[in-house]
Amino acid sequence: MLELIQLILDWSEVWALLIPIIIYKKQPVLYRPVVFYLWSALFFNLTIDFIWKFRTVIPTVYNSNNYLYNFHSIVRFSLFAVFFIKLNQPFLITVKKTVPVLFLVFFIINFGWYENFFNYAQFSSRLLSVEAFFLLFYVLQYYLFKINENVGAKIFTPDFYMTTGLGIYMVINFFIFLLYNELSIRLQTFAISLWNVHNISFIIFNLFIAKSLYESSKQ
Amino acid sequence: MNQANNDIRLLLVVGIAAMLLLFATILLIFIFTQRKKLQYQQSLHSLKESQHLQLIEASVRSEETERHRIAEELHNEVGALLSSAKLHFHTISLAENDCSNLILYHKGNELIDESIKKIRGISHSLHSHILQSFGLNEAIKHFIDKLTCGSVITATTALDYTYITTHLPQSDISIYRIIQELLNNIIKHAHANEIHITSKYEYESLTFNIIHNGEGLTQEIFEELRYTASDGMGLKNIQNRINLLKANLTFNKSNELYFIQIYLPKPLSDETMIHL
Numbered sequence: 001m002l003e004l005i006q007l008i009l010d011w012s013e014v015w016a017l018l019i020p021i022i023i024y025k026k027q028p029v030l031y032r033p034v035v036f037y038l039w040s041a042l043f044f045n046l047t048i049d050f051i052w053k054f055r056t057v058i059p060t061v062y063n064s065n066n067y068l069y070n071f072h073s074i075v076r077f078s079l080f081a082v083f084f085i086k087l088n089q090p091f092l093i094t095v096k097k098t099v100p101v102l103f104l105v106f107f108i109i110n111f112g113w114y115e116n117f118f119n120y121a122q123f124s125s126r127l128l129s130v131e132a133f134f135l136l137f138y139v140l141q142y143y144l145f146k147i148n149e150n151v152g153a154k155i156f157t158p159d160f161y162m163t164t165g166l167g168i169y170m171v172i173n174f175f176i177f178l179l180y181n182e183l184s185i186r187l188q189t190f191a192i193s194l195w196n197v198h199n200i201s202f203i204i205f206n207l208f209i210a211k212s213l214y215e216s217s218k219q
Numbered sequence: 220m221n222q223a224n225n226d227i228r229l230l231l232v233v234g235i236a237a238m239l240l241l242f243a244t245i246l247l248i249f250i251f252t253q254r255k256k257l258q259y260q261q262s263l264h265s266l267k268e269s270q271h272l273q274l275i276e277a278s279v280r281s282e283e284t285e286r287h288r289i290a291e292e293l294h295n296e297v298g299a300l301l302s303s304a305k306l307h308f309h310t311i312s313l314a315e316n317d318c319s320n321l322i323l324y325h326k327g328n329e330l331i332d333e334s335i336k337k338i339r340g341i342s343h344s345l346h347s348h349i350l351q352s353f354g355l356n357e358a359i360k361h362f363i364d365k366l367t368c369g370s371v372i373t374a375t376t377a378l379d380y381t382y383i384t385t386h387l388p389q390s391d392i393s394i395y396r397i398i399q400e401l402l403n404n405i406i407k408h409a410h411a412n413e414i415h416i417t418s419k420y421e422y423e424s425l426t427f428n429i430i431h432n433g434e435g436l437t438q439e440i441f442e443e444l445r446y447t448a449s450d451g452m453g454l455k456n457i458q459n460r461i462n463l464l465k466a467n468l469t470f471n472k473s474n475e476l477y478f479i480q481i482y483l484p485k486p487l488s489d490e491t492m493i494h495l
Contacts, residue, residue, distance in 0.1 A: 143249045155253040164246065171242040175234035179227060186224050194231075 024213035069123035091145035128177035158216035165208020290345035354384035382420035409433030435477030
């Protein structure tokens with residue numbers, strides 16, 4: 001039974017994405033980056049899980065999936081940054097547009113001097129935690145704008161579900177991403193089981209995306 | 220080594236917990252402020268609505284007062300003057316062979332009689348004393364009789380007499396004015412020659428149906444007309460009274476017949492309508 005649950009959780013990075021993919025209908029321009037994210041995430045996660053499950057069959061040079069997490073992180077950050085910039089919120093506009101530039105600067109410096117993007121042994125904890133930090137900034141500025149806004153509108157809007165889903169995912173995973181490299185060296189078993197927490201938060205994230213896309217297609 | 224591992228574990232758990240707590244707090248603040256804003260907007264909206272209703276009430280009240288004043292002045296002042304003129308007219312003595320003056324005398328007499336009748340008619344139509352004395356159904360019936368008397372228009376009624384006007388028929392006056400305005404419009408603009416009015420009083424709600432064979436209004440035309448300033452005065456007036464009564468007015472067309480329905484969910488209490 002436990003093995004079955006573990007198997008379901010191991011593949012949750014793939015099947016959880018199918019929930020919003022199945023649910024979503026034609027989306028407005030604002031949500032297209034999210035739709036694009038879903039498909040690209042499905043591609044990345046499917047490849048990641050296949051490499052993980054068939055790592056013994058695949059030649060050693062190709063049986064690492066860690067760089068795919070790095071790719072996934074960059075794609076996720078870029079698409080959600082586009083989503084938040086395009087969201088009709090006249091608040092911290094310049095800062096919001098500067099964040100991707102800062103991320104790019106960090107990326108160049110980090111992978112130019114300090115880390116190897118295609119590291120065989122581990123994904124970049126620094127990249128994923130910086131991504132989580134910047135996305136959390138976007139999430140917080142969304143709430144701040146809404147709190148300061150004079151017009152009271154519906155609370156549970158599609159963008160609210162999207163932001164909250166992303167917020168929950170990033171809040172849970174910020175420290176996991178930050179300490180994962182360290183944990184995988186010191187406490188490998190704990191690190192592997194900790195990934196289940198990530199997977200559960202990823203399922204929650206996808207449920208929120210599904211709700212958001214469903215509500216947005218209804219409007 | 221073990222201590223360091225424990226520290227990293229602790230940092231992770233505390234970190235996740237703190238982040239979750241912080242996020243939950245922000246989320247709660249967000250939801251509470253948004254709810255407060257919504258409540259404030261709703262109260263603002265209802266305040267505006269009640270102000271709007273008060274304005275309508277004031278305008279309807281002043282209109283009704285003005286109608287009463289004109290009716291009374293017509294009846295007491297102009298009516299009395301005409302009666303006095305008729306008396307004076309009667310005292311004129313004419314020779315029996317003065318044919319030309321005799322014709323003029325009779326014509327003048329007829330005109331004075333007709334004027335007195337018209338003045339009385341206008342005065343009664345402006346005043347709601349029939350309604351106050353005999354109730355809404357009688358007032359509508361009386362108005363229809365007057366409207367169709369001596370004309371080619373056929374009007375029939377099938378009113379529900381289980382509905383009884385209370386001692387303060389303020390809402391009934393509004394209903395009466397709406398029906399009066401609608402019937403005037405049907406004759407003046409729709410050129411109908413067959414009108415049928417029914418009413419039904421059920422579960423404290425009152426429904427009037429007016430059916431006619433003229434060139435009437437559909438809901439779309441009504442909505443359009445009541446917003447055009449010059450032509451829609453009467454319709455605006457109707458809509459104002461409808462809003463005040465929290466009633467529903469619908470226009471329909473079927474098989475060359477036009478249907479107007481006035482639905483009053485529950486006649487307003489006297490307290491609500493006391494200012495009318």
